[in-house]
Amino acid sequence: MNRRAEEPSLSIVMLTEGIYLSKVNPNSGLDSVSFYELTDNNWDFILSSALKENQCQNLNATVTLGSHLYQSFQLEKPTVPKDEWPVALPFLLKDLITERVTDIVADGVELGDSNKIQAYVVVKRFVEQLKQVLDHRNVKLLKISPEDEVWAHARQDVPAYMLLHRSQKSDFKIGAFVNQGSIFQRTIRGVESPITGEYANSLQIDALALELQRSMDYLSSQLKQVQINKLFLCCDDENNEELREALQERLNVMVEPLLLVDTQHQSGEVLVNETYQLGLKGANLYPPHLQPKKEMFNLDVVAASWLVLFLIMMAIYSVYSYKNHQLDEQISAASQQANQLTSELTVLKNKLSAHKPSPAKLAAVERLRVDVKTKQKSLKVISSFDSELQVGYSGIMSGLSSIDRSDISLTSIDITDGKMNIQGLAKSPEVIPSWVQQFKNEMNLVGRNFESLSIGRDENNVVIFSLRSKSGDRD
Secondary structure: OOOOOOOOOEEEEEOOOEEEEEEEEOOOEEOOOEEEEOOOOOHHHHHHHHHHHOOOOOEEEEEEEOHHHOEEEEEEOOOOOHHHHHHHHHHHOOOOOOOOHHHEEEEEEEOOOOOEEEEEEEEHHHHHHHHHHHHHOOEEEEEEEEHHHHHOOOOOOOOEEEEEEEOOOOOEEEEEEEOOEEEEEEEEOOOOOOOOHHHOOHHHHHHHHHHHHHHHHHHHHHOOOOOOOEEEEEEOOOOHHHHHHHHHHHOOOEEEEOOOOOOOOOHHHHHHHHHHHHOOOOOOOOOHHHOOOOOOOOHHHHHHHHHHHHHHHHHHHHHHHHHHHHHHHHHHHHHHHHHHHHHHHHHHHHHHHHOOOOHHHHHHHHHHHHHHHHHHHHHHHHHHHHHHHHHHHHHHHHHHHHOOOOOEEEEEEEEEOOEEEEEEEEOOOOHHHHHHHHHHHOOOOOOOOEEEEEEEEOOOOOEEEEEEEOOOOOO
16 A cells, blocks of 8 residues: 555654664665664764665655653743644743753643653754755655654553663663653662673662663552552663573562564664554654745646646636627627618618608698687687686676675676776775775785775765775785
8 A cells, every 4th residue: 555645654763873764665665774883973964874775766755863862841831832842842842951042943742641741852953954865865854753752652452561772872761651651760879780691680670670670660659549550661782581580589579671572672673663553643753843944836737727727728718709709799690780770771761762741732831720729829819818717807796796785886896817996985095995805805805905904085075095005916
Protein backbone atom coordinates (compact mmCIF):
# COMPACT_ATOMS: atom_id res chain seq x y z
CA MET A 1 0.00 0.00 0.00
CA ASN A 2 1.34 3.44 -0.91
CA ARG A 3 1.70 5.84 1.99
CA ARG A 4 0.51 9.39 1.93
CA ALA A 5 3.03 12.07 1.00
CA GLU A 6 3.22 13.44 4.55
CA GLU A 7 3.98 10.09 6.21
CA PRO A 8 7.62 9.32 7.12
CA SER A 9 9.57 7.20 4.67
CA LEU A 10 12.97 7.54 6.35
CA SER A 11 13.86 7.08 10.04
CA ILE A 12 17.08 8.64 11.39
CA VAL A 13 18.48 8.40 14.95
CA MET A 14 21.44 10.52 16.08
CA LEU A 15 23.14 9.18 19.24
CA THR A 16 26.51 9.78 20.87
CA GLU A 17 28.25 6.93 19.03
CA GLY A 18 26.85 7.58 15.57
CA ILE A 19 23.89 7.78 13.20
CA TYR A 20 21.35 5.01 12.63
CA LEU A 21 19.34 5.13 9.42
CA SER A 22 16.64 3.02 7.80
CA LYS A 23 14.32 3.54 4.84
CA VAL A 24 10.69 2.48 4.81
CA ASN A 25 9.68 -0.22 2.39
CA PRO A 26 6.04 0.37 1.35
CA ASN A 27 5.36 -3.38 1.41
CA SER A 28 7.37 -4.65 4.37
CA GLY A 29 7.98 -1.66 6.64
CA LEU A 30 11.49 -0.68 7.72
CA ASP A 31 14.52 -2.03 5.90
CA SER A 32 17.58 -3.14 7.81
CA VAL A 33 19.22 -0.43 9.95
CA SER A 34 22.51 1.07 8.80
CA PHE A 35 24.99 2.46 11.34
CA TYR A 36 27.56 5.19 10.74
CA GLU A 37 30.03 5.95 13.51
CA LEU A 38 30.72 9.54 14.49
CA THR A 39 34.23 10.84 14.95
CA ASP A 40 34.91 14.25 16.40
CA ASN A 41 31.86 16.45 15.73
CA ASN A 42 31.37 15.82 12.02
CA TRP A 43 27.79 14.57 12.19
CA ASP A 44 26.68 16.67 9.20
CA PHE A 45 29.31 15.13 6.92
CA ILE A 46 28.53 11.61 8.18
CA LEU A 47 24.78 12.13 7.73
CA SER A 48 25.22 13.51 4.20
CA SER A 49 27.42 10.52 3.28
CA ALA A 50 24.90 8.09 4.77
CA LEU A 51 22.03 9.62 2.77
CA LYS A 52 24.07 9.42 -0.40
CA GLU A 53 25.17 5.83 0.23
CA ASN A 54 21.59 4.69 0.86
CA GLN A 55 20.30 6.67 -2.14
CA CYS A 56 17.90 8.67 0.04
CA GLN A 57 16.17 11.16 -2.22
CA ASN A 58 12.64 12.55 -2.37
CA LEU A 59 11.80 11.03 1.02
CA ASN A 60 10.09 12.30 4.19
CA ALA A 61 12.27 11.91 7.26
CA THR A 62 11.76 11.83 11.01
CA VAL A 63 14.84 12.38 13.17
CA THR A 64 15.35 11.27 16.78
CA LEU A 65 17.99 13.08 18.86
CA GLY A 66 20.00 11.56 21.66
CA SER A 67 19.73 13.24 25.04
CA HIS A 68 23.13 14.90 24.55
CA LEU A 69 21.62 17.09 21.81
CA TYR A 70 18.69 18.59 23.76
CA GLN A 71 17.60 19.70 27.23
CA SER A 72 14.41 18.78 29.08
CA PHE A 73 12.46 20.62 31.78
CA GLN A 74 9.21 20.20 33.68
CA LEU A 75 7.01 23.32 33.71
CA GLU A 76 3.58 24.39 34.79
CA LYS A 77 1.14 23.94 31.94
CA PRO A 78 0.96 27.18 29.89
CA THR A 79 -2.37 28.92 29.61
CA VAL A 80 -1.95 29.42 25.86
CA PRO A 81 -3.44 26.96 23.32
CA LYS A 82 -1.32 23.88 22.66
CA ASP A 83 -0.62 24.74 19.04
CA GLU A 84 1.07 27.95 20.30
CA TRP A 85 3.45 26.18 22.70
CA PRO A 86 6.39 26.14 20.24
CA VAL A 87 6.25 29.95 20.17
CA ALA A 88 5.48 30.53 23.87
CA LEU A 89 7.79 27.96 25.52
CA PRO A 90 11.12 29.70 24.68
CA PHE A 91 9.94 32.73 26.65
CA LEU A 92 8.84 30.56 29.58
CA LEU A 93 12.25 28.83 29.62
CA LYS A 94 14.41 31.92 29.28
CA ASP A 95 15.40 31.87 32.98
CA LEU A 96 16.39 28.18 32.85
CA ILE A 97 18.67 28.23 29.82
CA THR A 98 21.81 30.09 28.84
CA GLU A 99 20.89 30.60 25.18
CA ARG A 100 18.85 33.51 23.94
CA VAL A 101 15.15 32.99 23.31
CA THR A 102 15.62 33.55 19.59
CA ASP A 103 18.37 30.89 19.43
CA ILE A 104 16.34 27.90 20.64
CA VAL A 105 13.47 25.70 19.53
CA ALA A 106 11.08 24.19 22.09
CA ASP A 107 8.05 21.97 22.33
CA GLY A 108 6.36 19.99 25.07
CA VAL A 109 3.85 17.30 25.99
CA GLU A 110 1.37 17.09 28.84
CA LEU A 111 2.19 14.83 31.80
CA GLY A 112 -0.91 12.70 32.33
CA ASP A 113 -3.52 14.24 34.60
CA SER A 114 -1.10 16.65 36.27
CA ASN A 115 -0.90 20.36 35.61
CA LYS A 116 2.64 20.09 34.27
CA ILE A 117 4.28 19.53 30.92
CA GLN A 118 7.59 18.04 29.83
CA ALA A 119 9.38 20.62 27.70
CA TYR A 120 12.26 19.87 25.33
CA VAL A 121 14.76 22.43 24.03
CA VAL A 122 17.24 22.22 21.14
CA VAL A 123 19.55 24.84 19.64
CA LYS A 124 17.95 26.45 16.61
CA ARG A 125 21.24 26.52 14.68
CA PHE A 126 21.44 22.72 14.94
CA VAL A 127 17.91 22.35 13.51
CA GLU A 128 18.72 24.66 10.60
CA GLN A 129 21.96 22.78 9.88
CA LEU A 130 20.14 19.43 9.99
CA LYS A 131 17.48 20.70 7.59
CA GLN A 132 20.17 22.02 5.24
CA VAL A 133 21.85 18.60 5.07
CA LEU A 134 18.53 16.88 4.35
CA ASP A 135 17.46 19.49 1.77
CA HIS A 136 20.72 18.92 -0.10
CA ARG A 137 19.56 15.35 -0.74
CA ASN A 138 15.91 16.40 -1.42
CA VAL A 139 14.79 14.83 1.85
CA LYS A 140 11.91 16.64 3.54
CA LEU A 141 12.16 16.95 7.32
CA LEU A 142 8.82 16.21 9.00
CA LYS A 143 9.67 15.89 12.68
CA ILE A 144 12.48 15.99 15.24
CA SER A 145 11.78 13.84 18.31
CA PRO A 146 13.71 13.79 21.58
CA GLU A 147 14.97 10.35 22.61
CA ASP A 148 12.95 10.32 25.86
CA GLU A 149 9.71 10.91 23.94
CA VAL A 150 10.38 7.82 21.80
CA TRP A 151 11.27 5.62 24.79
CA ALA A 152 7.95 6.65 26.36
CA HIS A 153 6.10 4.84 23.58
CA ALA A 154 8.31 1.75 23.45
CA ARG A 155 6.00 -0.32 25.65
CA GLN A 156 2.48 0.97 25.13
CA ASP A 157 1.10 -2.20 26.70
CA VAL A 158 2.42 -1.10 30.13
CA PRO A 159 0.90 2.10 31.58
CA ALA A 160 3.77 2.86 34.00
CA TYR A 161 7.36 1.62 33.98
CA MET A 162 11.01 2.54 34.47
CA LEU A 163 13.67 2.04 31.81
CA LEU A 164 17.39 1.56 32.28
CA HIS A 165 19.02 2.24 28.93
CA ARG A 166 22.44 2.97 27.55
CA SER A 167 23.78 3.48 24.06
CA GLN A 168 27.37 3.03 23.04
CA LYS A 169 29.83 5.63 24.35
CA SER A 170 27.23 7.05 26.77
CA ASP A 171 26.36 6.67 30.45
CA PHE A 172 23.57 4.63 31.98
CA LYS A 173 20.29 6.56 31.99
CA ILE A 174 17.12 6.04 33.98
CA GLY A 175 13.76 7.09 32.63
CA ALA A 176 10.28 6.83 34.13
CA PHE A 177 7.20 6.82 31.90
CA VAL A 178 3.47 7.00 32.71
CA ASN A 179 0.76 6.73 30.03
CA GLN A 180 3.31 7.20 27.23
CA GLY A 181 4.65 10.37 28.84
CA SER A 182 8.20 10.92 30.13
CA ILE A 183 8.01 12.09 33.76
CA PHE A 184 11.59 11.47 34.97
CA GLN A 185 15.07 11.30 33.41
CA ARG A 186 18.37 10.85 35.13
CA THR A 187 21.93 10.09 34.06
CA ILE A 188 23.97 7.83 36.38
CA ARG A 189 27.55 8.96 36.87
CA GLY A 190 30.32 6.78 38.27
CA VAL A 191 29.13 3.45 36.88
CA GLU A 192 31.34 2.49 33.97
CA SER A 193 30.09 0.04 31.34
CA PRO A 194 30.41 -2.85 30.80
CA ILE A 195 29.44 -4.34 34.15
CA THR A 196 28.47 -7.82 32.92
CA GLY A 197 30.19 -10.64 31.04
CA GLU A 198 33.95 -10.95 31.46
CA TYR A 199 33.98 -7.47 33.00
CA ALA A 200 31.38 -8.34 35.64
CA ASN A 201 31.78 -6.24 38.75
CA SER A 202 29.40 -6.74 41.65
CA LEU A 203 30.36 -3.39 43.17
CA GLN A 204 29.35 -1.62 39.98
CA ILE A 205 26.08 -3.52 39.85
CA ASP A 206 25.43 -2.68 43.51
CA ALA A 207 26.05 1.00 42.77
CA LEU A 208 23.73 0.83 39.78
CA ALA A 209 21.02 -0.94 41.83
CA LEU A 210 21.39 1.69 44.56
CA GLU A 211 20.83 4.53 42.09
CA LEU A 212 17.82 2.72 40.69
CA GLN A 213 16.36 2.23 44.16
CA ARG A 214 16.87 5.90 44.98
CA SER A 215 15.06 6.88 41.80
CA MET A 216 12.20 4.50 42.67
CA ASP A 217 11.92 5.92 46.18
CA TYR A 218 11.83 9.46 44.78
CA LEU A 219 9.14 8.56 42.30
CA SER A 220 7.09 6.82 44.99
CA SER A 221 7.09 10.02 47.03
CA GLN A 222 6.12 12.12 44.00
CA LEU A 223 3.54 9.87 42.37
CA LYS A 224 0.69 9.33 44.81
CA GLN A 225 -1.78 7.68 42.47
CA VAL A 226 0.60 5.69 40.25
CA GLN A 227 2.72 2.73 41.28
CA ILE A 228 5.70 1.75 39.12
CA ASN A 229 6.55 -1.91 39.61
CA LYS A 230 8.35 -2.76 36.36
CA LEU A 231 11.88 -2.04 35.21
CA PHE A 232 12.86 -2.63 31.57
CA LEU A 233 16.43 -2.94 30.29
CA CYS A 234 17.95 -1.85 26.98
CA CYS A 235 21.70 -1.44 27.45
CA ASP A 236 24.31 -1.68 24.69
CA ASP A 237 27.54 -3.61 25.34
CA GLU A 238 25.86 -5.48 28.22
CA ASN A 239 24.44 -8.96 28.62
CA ASN A 240 20.87 -7.90 29.33
CA GLU A 241 19.87 -11.31 30.72
CA GLU A 242 22.77 -11.36 33.17
CA LEU A 243 22.08 -7.74 34.12
CA ARG A 244 18.38 -8.55 34.58
CA GLU A 245 19.12 -11.40 36.99
CA ALA A 246 21.59 -9.29 38.99
CA LEU A 247 19.17 -6.37 39.35
CA GLN A 248 16.22 -8.71 40.11
CA GLU A 249 18.13 -9.99 43.15
CA ARG A 250 18.74 -6.46 44.43
CA LEU A 251 15.42 -4.72 43.66
CA ASN A 252 11.82 -5.42 44.67
CA VAL A 253 10.34 -4.71 41.21
CA MET A 254 9.92 -6.91 38.16
CA VAL A 255 12.95 -6.57 35.84
CA GLU A 256 12.48 -7.47 32.16
CA PRO A 257 14.16 -6.78 28.82
CA LEU A 258 12.53 -3.95 26.90
CA LEU A 259 11.98 -5.99 23.74
CA LEU A 260 9.75 -9.04 23.77
CA VAL A 261 11.99 -10.82 21.21
CA ASP A 262 14.99 -12.91 22.22
CA THR A 263 17.38 -11.20 19.82
CA GLN A 264 19.25 -8.30 21.42
CA HIS A 265 19.31 -5.05 19.42
CA GLN A 266 21.36 -1.93 19.83
CA SER A 267 19.56 1.05 21.40
CA GLY A 268 19.86 2.97 18.17
CA GLU A 269 18.16 0.17 16.22
CA VAL A 270 15.33 0.07 18.75
CA LEU A 271 14.90 3.83 18.50
CA VAL A 272 14.83 3.70 14.68
CA ASN A 273 11.95 1.21 14.76
CA GLU A 274 10.07 2.98 17.57
CA THR A 275 10.45 6.34 15.80
CA TYR A 276 8.88 4.83 12.71
CA GLN A 277 6.02 3.37 14.78
CA LEU A 278 5.49 6.69 16.57
CA GLY A 279 5.08 8.59 13.30
CA LEU A 280 4.22 12.27 13.73
CA LYS A 281 2.73 11.98 17.23
CA GLY A 282 4.26 13.57 20.31
CA ALA A 283 6.65 16.49 20.75
CA ASN A 284 8.17 17.96 17.61
CA LEU A 285 11.33 20.10 17.78
CA TYR A 286 10.76 21.15 14.17
CA PRO A 287 7.64 23.30 14.69
CA PRO A 288 5.49 24.69 11.87
CA HIS A 289 6.88 28.23 12.13
CA LEU A 290 10.32 26.90 11.12
CA GLN A 291 9.03 24.77 8.29
CA PRO A 292 9.12 26.27 4.79
CA LYS A 293 5.86 27.77 3.73
CA LYS A 294 4.10 25.80 1.06
CA GLU A 295 4.48 27.48 -2.29
CA MET A 296 1.08 28.29 -3.65
CA PHE A 297 2.37 28.98 -7.18
CA ASN A 298 4.80 26.36 -8.38
CA LEU A 299 5.24 25.40 -12.02
CA ASP A 300 2.52 22.75 -11.97
CA VAL A 301 0.01 25.07 -10.32
CA VAL A 302 0.81 27.89 -12.76
CA ALA A 303 0.50 25.54 -15.75
CA ALA A 304 -2.80 24.17 -14.46
CA SER A 305 -4.03 27.72 -13.81
CA TRP A 306 -3.19 28.77 -17.36
CA LEU A 307 -4.94 25.69 -18.73
CA VAL A 308 -8.06 26.39 -16.67
CA LEU A 309 -7.95 30.07 -17.68
CA PHE A 310 -7.61 29.08 -21.35
CA LEU A 311 -10.58 26.73 -21.10
CA ILE A 312 -12.66 29.44 -19.38
CA MET A 313 -11.74 31.97 -22.07
CA MET A 314 -12.62 29.48 -24.82
CA ALA A 315 -15.96 28.80 -23.14
CA ILE A 316 -16.67 32.54 -22.87
CA TYR A 317 -15.62 33.05 -26.51
CA SER A 318 -17.93 30.22 -27.61
CA VAL A 319 -20.88 31.66 -25.67
CA TYR A 320 -20.41 35.16 -27.06
CA SER A 321 -19.86 33.82 -30.59
CA TYR A 322 -23.14 31.93 -30.35
CA LYS A 323 -24.92 35.04 -29.03
CA ASN A 324 -23.41 37.19 -31.81
CA HIS A 325 -24.59 34.67 -34.38
CA GLN A 326 -28.13 34.85 -32.95
CA LEU A 327 -28.02 38.67 -32.95
CA ASP A 328 -26.81 38.70 -36.56
CA GLU A 329 -29.78 36.53 -37.55
CA GLN A 330 -32.14 38.85 -35.64
CA ILE A 331 -30.63 41.91 -37.35
CA SER A 332 -30.96 40.25 -40.74
CA ALA A 333 -34.63 39.42 -40.07
CA ALA A 334 -35.28 42.98 -38.81
CA SER A 335 -33.60 44.44 -41.90
CA GLN A 336 -35.80 42.33 -44.18
CA GLN A 337 -38.90 43.42 -42.25
CA ALA A 338 -37.80 47.08 -42.44
CA ASN A 339 -37.32 46.81 -46.21
CA GLN A 340 -40.78 45.22 -46.54
CA LEU A 341 -42.39 47.97 -44.42
CA THR A 342 -40.58 50.64 -46.43
CA SER A 343 -41.99 49.16 -49.62
CA GLU A 344 -45.50 49.08 -48.14
CA LEU A 345 -45.10 52.72 -46.99
CA THR A 346 -44.13 53.76 -50.50
CA VAL A 347 -47.21 52.03 -51.95
CA LEU A 348 -49.52 53.66 -49.40
CA LYS A 349 -48.03 57.09 -50.06
CA ASN A 350 -48.69 56.61 -53.76
CA LYS A 351 -52.27 55.58 -53.03
CA LEU A 352 -52.71 58.59 -50.74
CA SER A 353 -51.48 61.01 -53.35
CA ALA A 354 -53.87 59.42 -55.85
CA HIS A 355 -56.86 60.00 -53.54
CA LYS A 356 -56.49 63.74 -52.78
CA PRO A 357 -59.91 65.56 -52.55
CA SER A 358 -60.88 68.23 -55.16
CA PRO A 359 -60.81 71.98 -54.21
CA ALA A 360 -64.60 72.23 -54.75
CA LYS A 361 -65.24 69.48 -52.24
CA LEU A 362 -62.88 71.05 -49.72
CA ALA A 363 -64.61 74.44 -50.07
CA ALA A 364 -68.03 72.80 -49.62
CA VAL A 365 -66.82 71.02 -46.49
CA GLU A 366 -65.43 74.26 -45.09
CA ARG A 367 -68.75 76.07 -45.75
CA LEU A 368 -70.69 73.29 -44.08
CA ARG A 369 -68.30 73.38 -41.10
CA VAL A 370 -68.78 77.14 -40.66
CA ASP A 371 -72.56 76.73 -40.96
CA VAL A 372 -72.56 74.01 -38.29
CA LYS A 373 -70.51 76.16 -35.93
CA THR A 374 -72.88 79.09 -36.40
CA LYS A 375 -75.94 76.98 -35.68
CA GLN A 376 -74.26 75.44 -32.61
CA LYS A 377 -73.61 78.93 -31.22
CA SER A 378 -77.22 79.94 -31.85
CA LEU A 379 -78.51 76.85 -30.09
CA LYS A 380 -76.22 77.53 -27.18
CA VAL A 381 -77.49 81.11 -26.83
CA ILE A 382 -81.11 79.95 -27.08
CA SER A 383 -80.55 77.24 -24.49
CA SER A 384 -78.90 79.70 -22.18
CA PHE A 385 -81.68 82.20 -22.65
CA ASP A 386 -84.36 79.58 -22.03
CA SER A 387 -82.59 78.40 -18.92
CA GLU A 388 -82.26 81.87 -17.50
CA LEU A 389 -85.87 82.62 -18.23
CA GLN A 390 -87.06 79.40 -16.66
CA VAL A 391 -85.00 79.92 -13.58
CA GLY A 392 -84.93 83.75 -13.38
CA TYR A 393 -88.47 84.93 -14.04
CA SER A 394 -90.55 82.15 -12.57
CA GLY A 395 -88.27 81.70 -9.55
CA ILE A 396 -88.07 85.41 -8.76
CA MET A 397 -91.78 85.98 -9.18
CA SER A 398 -92.51 82.96 -6.99
CA GLY A 399 -90.14 84.23 -4.33
CA LEU A 400 -91.61 87.79 -4.36
CA SER A 401 -95.12 86.46 -4.10
CA SER A 402 -94.14 84.37 -1.08
CA ILE A 403 -93.10 87.48 0.83
CA ASP A 404 -96.06 89.55 -0.19
CA ARG A 405 -96.74 92.31 2.33
CA SER A 406 -99.46 94.84 2.73
CA ASP A 407 -97.05 97.70 3.39
CA ILE A 408 -95.09 97.11 0.13
CA SER A 409 -96.46 97.42 -3.36
CA LEU A 410 -94.30 96.74 -6.46
CA THR A 411 -94.91 98.83 -9.54
CA SER A 412 -92.06 97.59 -11.81
CA ILE A 413 -89.73 94.50 -12.00
CA ASP A 414 -86.93 94.52 -14.63
CA ILE A 415 -84.75 91.37 -15.07
CA THR A 416 -81.97 91.68 -17.62
CA ASP A 417 -78.90 89.39 -17.88
CA GLY A 418 -79.41 88.17 -14.34
CA LYS A 419 -79.78 91.70 -12.93
CA MET A 420 -82.94 92.63 -11.11
CA ASN A 421 -84.22 96.20 -10.72
CA ILE A 422 -87.34 96.82 -8.63
CA GLN A 423 -89.50 99.86 -8.19
CA GLY A 424 -92.46 100.19 -5.87
CA LEU A 425 -94.46 101.99 -3.19
CA ALA A 426 -94.02 101.67 0.58
CA LYS A 427 -96.14 102.63 3.53
CA SER A 428 -93.13 104.13 5.19
CA PRO A 429 -89.34 104.20 4.45
CA GLU A 430 -88.35 101.88 7.33
CA VAL A 431 -90.32 98.89 5.99
CA ILE A 432 -88.17 98.69 2.87
CA PRO A 433 -85.00 97.30 4.59
CA SER A 434 -87.00 94.72 6.58
CA TRP A 435 -88.65 93.61 3.35
CA VAL A 436 -85.26 93.19 1.66
CA GLN A 437 -84.03 91.16 4.65
CA GLN A 438 -86.74 88.61 3.93
CA PHE A 439 -85.02 87.77 0.62
CA LYS A 440 -82.58 85.46 2.47
CA ASN A 441 -85.44 83.15 3.45
CA GLU A 442 -86.38 82.51 -0.17
CA MET A 443 -84.23 80.14 -2.27
CA ASN A 444 -84.72 82.16 -5.49
CA LEU A 445 -83.96 85.50 -3.84
CA VAL A 446 -81.19 84.55 -1.36
CA GLY A 447 -77.77 85.95 -2.21
CA ARG A 448 -79.10 88.84 -4.36
CA ASN A 449 -77.39 92.08 -3.53
CA PHE A 450 -78.42 95.56 -4.58
CA GLU A 451 -76.09 98.27 -5.69
CA SER A 452 -78.30 101.18 -4.74
CA LEU A 453 -81.49 101.99 -2.93
CA SER A 454 -83.28 105.27 -3.55
CA ILE A 455 -86.29 106.40 -1.53
CA GLY A 456 -88.44 109.42 -2.23
CA ARG A 457 -92.05 110.72 -2.35
CA ASP A 458 -94.22 111.38 -5.29
CA GLU A 459 -96.52 114.33 -5.81
CA ASN A 460 -99.11 112.59 -3.64
CA ASN A 461 -96.62 112.34 -0.80
CA VAL A 462 -96.52 108.53 -1.18
CA VAL A 463 -93.16 106.83 -0.40
CA ILE A 464 -91.60 105.45 -3.56
CA PHE A 465 -88.37 103.38 -3.76
CA SER A 466 -86.04 101.91 -6.38
CA LEU A 467 -83.63 98.96 -5.92
CA ARG A 468 -80.87 98.39 -8.47
CA SER A 469 -79.01 95.08 -8.54
CA LYS A 470 -75.18 94.89 -8.44
CA SER A 471 -73.38 94.40 -11.72
CA GLY A 472 -72.63 90.68 -12.17
CA ASP A 473 -75.28 89.56 -9.70
CA ARG A 474 -76.60 86.30 -11.16
CA ASP A 475 -79.38 84.02 -10.20
